[in-house]
């Protein structure tokens with residue numbers, strides 16, 4: 001089988017808010033076509049205009065190639081060889097960032113092709129699963145103009161997620177820091193009050209994560225607050241510090257009363273090696289598109305397994321990325337949860353509508369995806385509606 005054509009499309013929600021920190025408003029969807037009529041689908045979570053240029057652009061010398069030219073004529077079954085080729089011949093412009101994100105979308109599509117060609121779900125090609133199901137956690141993002149409104153909104157979401165059947169949810173509490181775009185600023189005491197209210201709302205028999213989205217500048221300031229949270233039984237605390245503050249992460253991983261999680265932005269296993277070996281994080285959160293695709297995500301899972309750490313994939317895109325997360329989670333014994341939100345609980349219509357619901361949730365659990373490839377179907381109407389022409 002040979003790759004004959006790569007198409008990449010930028011999708012945007014119609015009511016785009018450019019000053020909102022919300023990557024569910026956009027998408028880069030990649031189709032990889034073959035001479036046997038099988039097409040693979042992938043997506044990535046980065047600036048879609050930049051990632052599209054990475055795929056479509058001409059090369060100017062051997063280490064600054066565009067991806068299209070590197071891919072045409074390759075056998076889509078050669079996922080490891082293709083990864084290495086794309087990584088090597090984009091080195092002067094790539095190695096990290098949007099180039100790796102674009103590689104992630106392409107790699108996802110290649111695995112989709114392999115599964116479709118063999119009539120097997122991707123997780124079978126990755127080695128199969130001992131799991132009967134995958135456990136999803138819901139990411140909850142509150143709204144509000146005051147701290148009290150914000151708290152009440154998050155409490156409402158938490159109750160709704162529990163009522164829907166979730167056994168785990170992540171409270172996104174962004175009262176300051178780079179992700180804060182609402183204008184609402186809260187103190188560390190407000191944060192503790194909000195998280196305490198959420199724990200009271202869901203009760204003790206519910207797994208609760210907290211994401212403060214790079215809130216604190218240094219580990220000691222973070223510890224003044226989170227060292228008081230032991231009784232709140234937080235499963236993990238996500239991105240408490242700026243992501244390049246590896247020394248700070250290592251202090252928190254040693255001294256905080258809960259697991260420390262990070263990695264949603266990281267590209268390649270090399271950045272995860274840094275986070276795990278220098279930042280000492282407990283939970284690695286590769287986003288399958290951003291890390292460099294399923295091929296690279298599996299390497300990160302193995303690195304974490306070697307070190308006795310957990311994997312909980314990040315996913316804030318559509319059913320395409322959610323499916324990729326599910327296949328990786330199915331074969332990864334040290335992966336207790338995936339990030340997942342059913343379509344009707346999504347704020348972003350693009351996220352909710354782009355694919356038919358790829359996974360079935362029953363009693364708070366997801367059945368293993370059994371359709372060939374990633375097992376997703378694009379909703380053509382939604383695709384046309386959100387396509388940037």
Ligand SMILES: [Mg+2]
Pocket residue numbers: 211213238239264
């Ligand atoms: Mg996050």
